[in-house]
Amino acid sequence: MCDKVFESHSSVADNDMNINVENKSVPSIRATIASTRKASVLPTNDVHELLVCPVCTSSMYPPIHQCPNGHTLCSKCKVRVQNCCPICRHELGNIRCLALEKVAESLELPCKFNGLGCRDILPYYSKLKHELYCRFRPYNCPCAGSECSVAGDIPTLVAHLKDDHKVDTHDGCTFNHRYVKSNPQEVENATWMLTVFNCFGRQFCLHFEAFLLGMAPVYMAFLRFLGDEDEAKKFNYSLEVGGNGRKLTWQGIPRSIRDSHRKVRDSQDGLIIQRNLALYFSGGDRQELKLRVTGRIWK
Numbered sequence: 001m002c003d004k005v006f007e008s009h010s011s012v013a014d015n016d017m018n019i020n021v022e023n024k025s026v027p028s029i030r031a032t033i034a035s036t037r038k039a040s041v042l043p044t045n046d047v048h049e050l051l052v053c054p055v056c057t058s059s060m061y062p063p064i065h066q067c068p069n070g071h072t073l074c075s076k077c078k079v080r081v082q083n084c085c086p087i088c089r090h091e092l093g094n095i096r097c098l099a100l101e102k103v104a105e106s107l108e109l110p111c112k113f114n115g116l117g118c119r120d121i122l123p124y125y126s127k128l129k130h131e132l133y134c135r136f137r138p139y140n141c142p143c144a145g146s147e148c149s150v151a152g153d154i155p156t157l158v159a160h161l162k163d164d165h166k167v168d169t170h171d172g173c174t175f176n177h178r179y180v181k182s183n184p185q186e187v188e189n190a191t192w193m194l195t196v197f198n199c200f201g202r203q204f205c206l207h208f209e210a211f212l213l214g215m216a217p218v219y220m221a222f223l224r225f226l227g228d229e230d231e232a233k234k235f236n237y238s239l240e241v242g243g244n245g246r247k248l249t250w251q252g253i254p255r256s257i258r259d260s261h262r263k264v265r266d267s268q269d270g271l272i273i274q275r276n277l278a279l280y281f282s283g284g285d286r287q288e289l290k291l292r293v294t295g296r297i298w299k
Contacts, residue, residue: 051104051124053077055086061104061125066097113137116153135228142205142224143167143194144261154226158203161196173199173297179208179219181289199297200235202227204254208293211265219278221293222270224261225254232256239271239295243281248273254297 053060055077066072067085073092083092107124111134118136131137138151143165150160161167179193193208203226210219221239225232232254239250250271255264264270271293279286 047103047107048109050100051107055081059124059128060100061128062096062101064097064100064104065092066095066100067092068095072097072100111136139226139257140260141165142226142257142261144207144209144265154203157226158196161194165194167194167196169196169198171198173197174295175206176292176294177206177208179289179291179293181210196226197297200299202231202235204235204237204297205257206295207261207265207270209265213268213272217275219273219275219289219291220265220268220270221250221273221295222264223252223254223295223297224257224259224264226257229256229258235297235299237295237297239293241271241273241278241281241291241293243283243292246281248277 048059050072051060051064052058053074054071055073058074060072060074063075064072065075065078067088067090069085069088069090071085071087073081073086077086078092081092084090085092104124108121109124109127111118111120111122111127112131113134113136116136116138118134120130120134122130139154139157141148141150141157141160143161148165150157150164152160158169162169175195175197177193177195193206195206197204197206205224205226206221207224208219208221210217212218221241223237223239225235235254237252237254241248248271252269255269273281273291278289278291282288282290284290
């Protein structure tokens, strides 16, 4: 048929047809091959979905288990479902899905905190560890004793502390606070005060509370930095409390709110005042706690 078509045209037309065939047919064939290849490869998002455990909906890491019918789940959920496939109810046994584990090795995925600013693209098996320490991960609410589950960036937390916890905020790098309690015998696990300071364009939390250190009731004041540890180390602070011609002073580095409130408190990294001494500082008949804590923050 090609011969008949070419014979029906002039020699000039033959040359034009040959040019068109040579110029158009090869790219067309290449485009077809390329599109076929693309169609045979799943997008990264689709492959990632295959690695989501159907029970806990978390990403699966080796060992990845499968039932005889090919349904997969993570090792934690294999124990949770008592070795019974949650999809087809078939007994799971000890079959590993080695193919899916191998596919996971070739994946590179963005950090889940990319919406908060992280631009890292990570191998699948490194992603989980990175996200545990990613500097863009949200901060937990620093308010102690409230069982608060709110997390977010620093501006979000500052607004949350002010609006939801009614925390006082102050501007400046020096402070002078007076703590009064009518019944100082009520000590155990009593969190009294949290104040936020805006200083050097950053935010700091001043904690003051009472708790039992062993069997001894104590009061403690300490400062936390709303940011990461490497930034917190750029600052120092001092605290002072006293009365009746005597005083206690403390100087330290504010702790990052990456460290939990309980971790900082239990490390005793702050100004600690024994109850008897606090009542002596308070003066009077020692029946009411009246402490004035002053402090300063500097770079």
